[in-house]
Amino acid sequence: MNEAAVPCPVEDVQGDNRWMSLHQRFVLETKEREPEILFVGDSLISHLIYTDMWETMFAPLHPLNFGIGGDQTQHVLWRLSNGELDNIKPKVVVLLVGTNNHGHTADMIADGIMAVVHLIRDKQPQAHIIVMSLLPRGHLVNPLRQRNAHVNELLAQKLTLMTRVQLVNTAPDFVLPDGTISHLDMYDYLHLTPNGYRKVFEPLHDLLLQLLAESDEADETNNAQSLLHKGP
Amino acid sequence: MNEAAVPCPVEDVQGDNRWMSLHQRFVLETKEREPEILFVGDSLISHLIYTDMWETMFAPLHPLNFGIGGDQTQHVLWRLSNGELDNIKPKVVVLLVGTNNHGHTADMIADGIMAVVHLIRDKQPQAHIIVMSLLPRGHLVNPLRQRNAHVNELLAQKLTLMTRVQLVNTAPDFVLPDGTISHLDMYDYLHLTPNGYRKVFEPLHDLLLQLLAESDEADETNNAQSLLHKGP
Ligand SMILES: [Ca+2]
Numbered sequence: 001m002n003e004a005a006v007p008c009p010v011e012d013v014q015g016d017n018r019w020m021s022l023h024q025r026f027v028l029e030t031k032e033r034e035p036e037i038l039f040v041g042d043s044l045i046s047h048l049i050y051t052d053m054w055e056t057m058f059a060p061l062h063p064l065n066f067g068i069g070g071d072q073t074q075h076v077l078w079r080l081s082n083g084e085l086d087n088i089k090p091k092v093v094v095l096l097v098g099t100n101n102h103g104h105t106a107d108m109i110a111d112g113i114m115a116v117v118h119l120i121r122d123k124q125p126q127a128h129i130i131v132m133s134l135l136p137r138g139h140l141v142n143p144l145r146q147r148n149a150h151v152n153e154l155l156a157q158k159l160t161l162m163t164r165v166q167l168v169n170t171a172p173d174f175v176l177p178d179g180t181i182s183h184l185d186m187y188d189y190l191h192l193t194p195n196g197y198r199k200v201f202e203p204l205h206d207l208l209l210q211l212l213a214e215s216d217e218a219d220e221t222n223n224a225q226s227l228l229h230k231g232p
Numbered sequence: 233m234n235e236a237a238v239p240c241p242v243e244d245v246q247g248d249n250r251w252m253s254l255h256q257r258f259v260l261e262t263k264e265r266e267p268e269i270l271f272v273g274d275s276l277i278s279h280l281i282y283t284d285m286w287e288t289m290f291a292p293l294h295p296l297n298f299g300i301g302g303d304q305t306q307h308v309l310w311r312l313s314n315g316e317l318d319n320i321k322p323k324v325v326v327l328l329v330g331t332n333n334h335g336h337t338a339d340m341i342a343d344g345i346m347a348v349v350h351l352i353r354d355k356q357p358q359a360h361i362i363v364m365s366l367l368p369r370g371h372l373v374n375p376l377r378q379r380n381a382h383v384n385e386l387l388a389q390k391l392t393l394m395t396r397v398q399l400v401n402t403a404p405d406f407v408l409p410d411g412t413i414s415h416l417d418m419y420d421y422l423h424l425t426p427n428g429y430r431k432v433f434e435p436l437h438d439l440l441l442q443l444l445a446e447s448d449e450a451d452e453t454n455n456a457q458s459l460l461h462k463g464p
Contacts, residue, residue: 016370
C-alpha cells in the first residue's frame with residue numbers, strides 16, 4: 001500500500017485544529033462561491049495570496065485557493081474526497097503538491113499525485129487539470145531536490161496517457177549553473193519570493209487565460225449545437 | 233533544564249539542509265550589510281518579505297530579516313549565539329518567536345524568549361529591543377491560543393524589569409467577540425494575511441520611526457558632548 005496515495009487527514013498534533021478548520025472553511029466556500037479556477041496544494045499555493053498577482057491577475061478570474069501549508073498528497077486526497085470538490089464546477093484546476101511528502105520515494109509521490117489527478121478528473125470531468133511540476137529545493141544539491149526532479153520525470157510519463165491534463169514546468173531556471181538556488185527566487189530554498197512567484201505564475205496566468213478562452217469557445221459551440229438540435 | 237532556553241540548532245530531518253543554509257546566509261549578510269533594524273523570529277517574520285509594506289515602508293529603514301519558518305525560541309537562541317548578531321550594530325531589534333514551541337509550557341516559552349532578549353541585550357547593548365507578543369491562533373478557542381496569551385502575560389511581567397525593551401501587543405482585535413479568528417486576518421489561523429500584516433506592522437512601523445528618531449537625537453547629543461569634551 002502506498003500511503004502517499006491513500007486519503008488521510010492531518011492529525012492535529014499541535015492542538016489548535018487548524019487543518020480541519022481550514023478544510024471546513026474551504027468546503028463552506030464551495031457552497032458560497034462559483035470559482036472558475038481552483039488552486040489546490042500546499043504552502044506554495046496558499047502563499048499565492050500574498051502576491052500582487054493574486055489581487056491583480058488571478059482574483060479577476062474567480063479563483064478559490066485551497067492551499068494548506070505542509071500538506072502531502074494523501075492529505076490533499078482526503079480533502080478533495082471530503083467536500084472540497086463538491087458544489088463547484090471550475091473550468092481549470094491547478095495542482096501543486098508533493099514536496100512535503102517526507103519519507104516517501106519519488107514513485108510513491110508520483111503515484112500520490114496521480115491519485116489526486118484521477119480524483120479531480122472523476123469529480124470534475126469538465127475541468128482542465130494543470131499539474132505543476134515540483135520545485136527544486138535546498139540551497140545546494142541534495143537528495144530531496146533529486147527526488148523532486150525524479151517525481152517530475154515520472155509525472156511526465158504518467159500524464160501523457162491522459163487528455164486535458166498537462167504538466168507545467170514551474171522552474172526552468174531556478175537551479176543556477178553552479179548548482180545553487182538563489183534566495184532571490186526562493187528565500188528559504190523552499191518557498192518562492194515575490195520575484196520567484198512572478199517567474200512561475202505569470203506564465204501560468206497566460207495559460208489560464210488561454211484555457212478559459214478555449215473553454216468559452218467550447219461552451220458557445222455546445223450552445224449553438226443544442227440550439228440547432230432544438231430548432232424547428 | 234528548560235529546553236526552550238538552551239541554544240539548539242534545528243536538526244535537518246528533511247534532508248536538504250535548508251535551515252543551516254539560511255543561517256549561513258544570514259551570517260554572510262551581517263558581513264555585507266549594515267542594518268539599522270533587525271527582524272528576528274519565525275515565519276511570521278520571514279513572511280513580512282511578501283508584503284507591500286516590506287518594500288515601501290521597511291526597506292527604506294535598512295532592515296535585515298532573519299526569520300525562519302518553524303523556528304522555536306531555542307533555535308533562534310542558537311542562531312543569534314552563532315554569528316547572526318556579530319558584525320552588525322542595529323539601532324532596533326524586533327523579535328517575534330514562540331508560537332512554534334510545541335510541547336513547551338507558557339513558562340518555558342516565556343523564559344526562552346527572555347533568554348533571547350538577554351542575549352540580544354548582551355551582544356547589542358546599543359539596540360532598543362521590541363518584543364512582539366505572541367499572536368492568537370486557531371479558528372476557535374484552543375489550548376495553544378490560551379498558552380500564547382499566558383506567555384504574553386508572563387512577558388509583560390518579566391520585561392518591566394528591563395530598560396530599552398518593550399513588549400508590543402500585536403493583535404488586540406484578532407479574536408472576535410464570538411471567540412473566532414477570521415481568515416481575513418489570519419488565512420490559516422496562524423499566519424497573517426496582507427490585511428493582518430497591515431494591522432500588526434503599520435503600528436510597529438510608526439514605533440520604529442519614533443525609535444530611530446530618538447536614536448538619532450541621542451547620537452547628536454553624544455556627538456555634541458564629545459565635541460565639547462574635545463574642545464579647546
Ligand atoms: Ca458553489
